Amino acid sequence: MSEELLVTARDNALIDPSLHIWTWEVAMYLFMGGLTAGIMFFAALMTVRDKEHIAPFAATRLALLAPIALSIGMTTLFLDLEHKLFVYRFYTSFQISSPMSWGAWILVVVYPISVLQILSTFRTGYSLPASFLDKLAPARLLMDWCERNRITIAYAVIPFAVALGIYTRILLSAFGARPFLNSGVLGVLFLVSGLSTAAALVVLIARQKSEKELFTGLDFTLILSEIALIVLLLISLASGSGQHIDALQIIMGGHYTFQFWVLFFCVGLVIPLLLEILEMAGISKSLAMLAPVLVLVGGYALRQVVMEAGQESTWTHYETQYSPELLQRLPGKD
Numbered sequence: 001m002s003e004e005l006l007v008t009a010r011d012n013a014l015i016d017p018s019l020h021i022w023t024w025e026v027a028m029y030l031f032m033g034g035l036t037a038g039i040m041f042f043a044a045l046m047t048v049r050d051k052e053h054i055a056p057f058a059a060t061r062l063a064l065l066a067p068i069a070l071s072i073g074m075t076t077l078f079l080d081l082e083h084k085l086f087v088y089r090f091y092t093s094f095q096i097s098s099p100m101s102w103g104a105w106i107l108v109v110v111y112p113i114s115v116l117q118i119l120s121t122f123r124t125g126y127s128l129p130a131s132f133l134d135k136l137a138p139a140r141l142l143m144d145w146c147e148r149n150r151i152t153i154a155y156a157v158i159p160f161a162v163a164l165g166i167y168t169r170i171l172l173s174a175f176g177a178r179p180f181l182n183s184g185v186l187g188v189l190f191l192v193s194g195l196s197t198a199a200a201l202v203v204l205i206a207r208q209k210s211e212k213e214l215f216t217g218l219d220f221t222l223i224l225s226e227i228a229l230i231v232l233l234l235i236s237l238a239s240g241s242g243q244h245i246d247a248l249q250i251i252m253g254g255h256y257t258f259q260f261w262v263l264f265f266c267v268g269l270v271i272p273l274l275l276e277i278l279e280m281a282g283i284s285k286s287l288a289m290l291a292p293v294l295v296l297v298g299g300y301a302l303r304q305v306v307m308e309a310g311q312e313s314t315w316t317h318y319e320t321q322y323s324p325e326l327l328q329r330l331p332g333k334d
Contacts, residue, residue: 021311022080022307022311023080024076024304025076025077025079025080026076026077026080026307027300027303027304027307027308028072028073028076028300029073029074029076029077029080029168030073030168030171030172030190030303030307031073031197031299031300031303032069032070032072032073032076033070033073033164033165033167033168033194034165034168034190034191034193034194034197034299034303035069035194035197035198035201035299036066036067036069036070036073036110036114036164036194037161037162037164037165037191037194037195037198038161038165038194038195038196038197038198038199038201039062039063039065039066039069039198039201040063040066040110040114040117040157040158040160040161040164041157041158041161041162041165041195041198042058042062042195042198042199042202042215043058043059043062043063043066043117043154043157044117044153044154044155044157044158044161045154045158046058046059046062047059047120047121047150047151047154048151048154048155048158051214052124054208054210054211054214055202055206055208055210055211055214055215056208056211057202057205057206057207057208057211058202058206058211058215059121060121060124060125061121061125061126062202063114063117063118063121064118064125064126065201066114066117066118067111067114067115067118070107070110070111070114074107090104091104091105091108099167099170099171100171102167102170103167103170103171106160106163106164106167107164109160110160110164113153113156113157113160114157116146116153117153117154117157119142119143119146119147120146120147120149120150120153120154121147121150122143122146123143123147130143162191165190165191165194165195166187166188166190166191168190168194168303169186169187169189169190169191170187172186172306172307172310178247178310178311178313178314179237179240179241179243179244179246179247179313179314180237180244180247180248180250180306180309180310180312180313181306181310181313182244183233183236183237184236185229185232185233185236186233186306188229189226189229189230189233189302190302190303192222192225192226192229193226193299193302193303194299195218195222196219196222196223196226196295196299197295197296197299199215199218199219199222199295200215200219200272200291200292200293200295200296200299201292201296202215203215203216203219203291203292204289204292204293204296212288213280216276216279216280216291217280219272219276219291219292219295220273220276220277220280223269223272223273223276223295224273226269227269227273230265230269234248243313243314246313246314247309247313250309250312250313251305251309254309254312255308255309255312256305256308256309256312259301259304259305259308260305260309263297263298263301263305264298264301264302264305265298267294267297267298267301268294268295268297268298268299268301268302269298271291271294272290272291272292272294272295272298275287275288275290275291275294276291279291
């Protein structure tokens with residue numbers, strides 16, 4: 001009588017049928033990463049398009065928020081790490097096939113280039129702190145160089161901002177064991193959502209009327225794009241394999257139906273869209289500040305739902321993963 005040992009990851013309850021390892025810390029990192037990408041993109045775009053007279057906050061002061069938002073996201077990600085003392089190992093090598101390795105090194109570039117972006121408009125946007133930096137010769141020379149090359153720096157920032165916005169989705173999609181995350185639509189959706197939250201942040205903070213109107217219009221377009229991408233995401237899952245259809249059921253009557261359709265779709269997209277229509281039509285100004293707040297809430301809800309639903313989806317049904325017919329065909333089976 002022969003005895004065989006079957007070893008499979010599918011026998012691990014932490015892997016299949018659910019893998020709820022990531023919690024709110026990762027969702028916050030994904031949200032802050034997308035917001036940072038949007039901040040850097042719009043700050044660079046306003047500089048390239050010479051829109052300082054129309055959007056002075058976005059063109060001269062917005063960039064300062066990028067490293068702040070990214071640092072908050074990195075802090076929450078650090079809190080999620082199981083072995084925090086070994087975080088340095090991300091930077092001892094570069095794995096070209098690893099999304100985490102790509103992300104770690106992208107962040108190494110994003111931080112300094114965001115500082116250069118800040119310094120290129122620091123004297124204009126933050127004259128008082130800049131006056132103190134001017135007293136230091138190295139800082140003064142660096143700001144002079146950044147100001148002379150601010151257009152070049154802005155052009156360099158844009159691809160890195162896009163890479164950062166898309167990377168947050170690539171990190172999730174690399175988790176091949178989860179069919180909910182295996183959709184090419186998610187990358188564009190995360191990028192557009194990051195741009196939308198950044199536009200909402202500008203509307204919330206900026207003081208000049210022309211700037212608020214400009215970014216309200218931009219956010220309106222971005223929300224419409226998000227709705228279109230949601231439709232494409234649903235179609236891609238519904239027209240996929242049985243496992244993709246099962247994954248779709250998680251947000252269509254499953255555990256995360258309320259979070260997806262109410263917190264994200266209605267609160268984060270539809271209601272802000274309607275409020276922005278009323279604002280642009282001049283019908284209601286009293287609720288103008290509510291729309292950007294709801295967009296920010298929806299941006300976080302999207303990442304929370306995608307992360308949670310993605311961890312719940314699976315390529316197999318746990319109760320049927322051990323097929324009696326398959327076991328009978330194994331070599332040495334009596």
